């Protein structure tokens with residue numbers, strides 16, 4: 001391996017649960033307004049299956065489709081209470097930022113050690129996230145200097161890339177680093193993310209199990225599963 005391609009939320013920073021909680025609140029508010037008898041968003045089942053690891057609007061669309069609901073896309077600046085794909089995404093974004101402003105963004109100590117060891121070993125390093133908050137979270141976590149390339153939710157939008165589970169974002173990062181996919185390792189905690197690693201034929205796919213889903217990570221494409229990437233040192 002000559003390069004490491006790291007997902008952010010749940011792999012480098014402990015923000016996966018903050019995203020999941022913000023999604024639950026946003027979807028539950030919407031579902032209640034849409035149909036007061038609707039079952040609430042199930043964070044243990046709905047989140048990994050339909051939302052985790054995907055670009056924001058893909059997550060909204062895929063979860064709603066699982067409930068047989070189709071909404072108009074709406075506009076980027078839709079109000080958070082708009083019943084549109086963008087409106088629900090904006091509602092989640094507001095809730096997420098409230099928590100992050102209050103609590104900050106923490107990197108996992110094992111991830112920082114792994115990034116430093118990879119740098120010292122001469123491995124190329126990229127962050128590959130579906131999140132449009134990626135740059136802000138990387139900076140807030142203080143790990144910007146350990147990463148050379150960033151492909152994120154903003155890249156997906158601006159460059160028209162297919163988001164995870166498609167391999168495009170990982171392939172774009174490997175290309176920017178000048179390393180073929182077969183010589184790059186993917187590090188992912190989301191089922192959509194390990195699927196992207198498998199679809200891109202990367203040399204190695206490390207599943208990071210933050211949600212007691214080691215078997216599912218393997219089924220979706222992980223070559224190996226660890227609790228924290230620091231465990232690999």
Ligand SMILES: O=P(O)(O)OC[C@H]1O[C@@H](O)[C@H](O)[C@@H](O)[C@@H]1O
Pocket residue numbers: 008009016019020051052053054055056059093129130131132133134153190
């Ligand atoms: O809404 P954002 O910050 O653009 O993030 C999109 C996705 O980014 C991923 O990193 C998170 O795991 C998902 O929970 C999130 O939905």
